[in-house]
Amino acid sequence: MRKRGRQEGDARTRILDAAEELFAADGYEATATARVARRAKVPKGLVFHYFPQKIDLLVALVEERTFIEVLPAESVEAMPGDPAGTLSRLARRFPLRASPAMRRILFREADTHRSVRDRLRSLNGEVLRRARGALEVALPGTRGDAARLEVAAATFTAVLLYQENLSQLTGEHIDPDAVADLIARALGT
Amino acid sequence: MRKRGRQEGDARTRILDAAEELFAADGYEATATARVARRAKVPKGLVFHYFPQKIDLLVALVEERTFIEVLPAESVEAMPGDPAGTLSRLARRFPLRASPAMRRILFREADTHRSVRDRLRSLNGEVLRRARGALEVALPGTRGDAARLEVAAATFTAVLLYQENLSQLTGEHIDPDAVADLIARALGT
Amino acid sequence: MRKRGRQEGDARTRILDAAEELFAADGYEATATARVARRAKVPKGLVFHYFPQKIDLLVALVEERTFIEVLPAESVEAMPGDPAGTLSRLARRFPLRASPAMRRILFREADTHRSVRDRLRSLNGEVLRRARGALEVALPGTRGDAARLEVAAATFTAVLLYQENLSQLTGEHIDPDAVADLIARALGT
Amino acid sequence: MRKRGRQEGDARTRILDAAEELFAADGYEATATARVARRAKVPKGLVFHYFPQKIDLLVALVEERTFIEVLPAESVEAMPGDPAGTLSRLARRFPLRASPAMRRILFREADTHRSVRDRLRSLNGEVLRRARGALEVALPGTRGDAARLEVAAATFTAVLLYQENLSQLTGEHIDPDAVADLIARALGT
């Protein structure tokens, strides 16, 4: 992904690093591009060289720094008859690659920036798909109707994606493993 | 104390109404006080007459327009032996009084404004307390250890508080009743 | 000068007191009428009841709170053959009645407000006239030509009028008595 | 470091020139930054590019446009046995480099702005030091005790520094040469 050249890309990377920190801490609107430049230790003009508009910084961050890892095989973590373990493993090998800072940005700005919201939705959809898939493998047969399984997957997805934000905002911590166990019980093993 | 003039209180209320709408739609930072004034149909200066600083608008909204209703008795909704019904009733008589707009504001701005975060935390704590209390009544005896009950309460609280935001951000809807049912099953009836 | 009536004038006086303090401390321009009202403990509207324009506060202060006292007879302090003592007595019975605060206002605002400057000039002229007169009495005959006497009077007047401002601005104190002595020597007793 | 472009330095200098004129004429508080920009013929934003806060204009003016010239040797002007001539020469080679406009600013704003007052005090101290030094050279021996010499130096310093302000405020002119002569006589030649 990185361009060649000695210092090439360095500046661009430093700019994105700075933007990530500042957007996460203060929000996109409250962060001046001049501050980004200062923190990145590049001249103000250079920021606009790489990112002609301020919004391009946000778009680039979301595009380049949040993604769902492509895992070799989902079945790896899914184990028939062990939904709790399956969900726990999913939580541990959680496929969303995004720094805590990027997550804050993602959730905060999704509310007002469509491009961010679209990304968040696609990430959410992907995690949900995996959780559902894992549960289907873990609970073969018809035990537990489809609707319940869907609710379980959605609930677990929400906990997985939002756990950091929830604890950040509310001060309460939710342990995904414990929720996995709860959900497994609900699905009636 | 207040006079009962033609437009009594109107101005201040209209200003808060306008701020609520705009902050919810575009975010606090992206909303100019001039726009608030325009939408409220008051002159710009009057906004500052009532709210000397822009931030005071946000503080006032959070203080005056989000609160947990004091219910006569929690036992009203809690019914021994029926945790699913108990949680469903809690969801339906949900004690948080805050418009959808206020909730968006609450979650969005909590990330960067301490006073909002503090409020959100206290609201969250209160809802959690009630969910826990309801479950304790619904599940008398020692069935289900305390830790599990705690996780159940926290999960349900998160779903309750965040359901609108979740669906707004992700496009997926989570039905609190279905989650209530799920959790009830998990608690092993 | 004061109007009759119970609380009558009270408010007006308190307003002027407040304005005097604040204008002296921060300058006329930097003092908001609202602050004057607050310090005077009167509602904002009342300030404009008594002083329709902000500038009227300054004009009233200067007109009512700075003046040269009319002394019974100038000769009282002048004593032939004793110019030093004469000047010293003039300094001690200094006829300008104006609080230190009013003096600061006088000098500061004279620079930009014509009405204040006019007042300061007339006060200065009066003091100069007295100093000159006193010296003429103290130094009868033709000893010391008129020009020198004029310079002496002007210098002493400047020291008298400006001593507080000088020490305020420069941190150095000038003792009028010492200057009186100096000038007396210069006039060659 | 600075480029030698077409208008090199011009903008900043023009801004300071404009500020000097306007502050002197109307006072710091009564001068809007927009007026400074207009008079300097630069866009409003550029004023804040060079002087992030309005007060920085005043500080820069005082720092860059008022100073005591370093003279080769004070003895040049001091001549034993000729205090009047010595003081006159001091007045003529007066070492304070500050335009009449800057002096008005200096005296006017010293009253409310500490940084200006500090500068004025240091300038005053320096002039006083020179006057004292000159008189000590001009009056060798013990003629005239130290206290009297101090008063003479202080009086002359005040006249020197304030002459323009005095005449501006009072309409009376004081001739430093005449005061020099007066003081020389006082010191008893």
Add this chain to the structure above:
DNA sequence: TATGAATGAGTCTTCATTCAT
């Protein structure tokens, strides 16, 4: 590719002043 001076629209905030009561 790098730089920072330049630009001007827009933001929050202040404040003298008015006016209905």
Add this chain to the structure above:
DNA sequence: TATGAATGAAGACTCATTCAT
């Protein structure tokens, strides 16, 4: 006389963006 809500022009300051070099 007394009161404080109402008004809007003006002020300081910010900031994304441009551009000559």
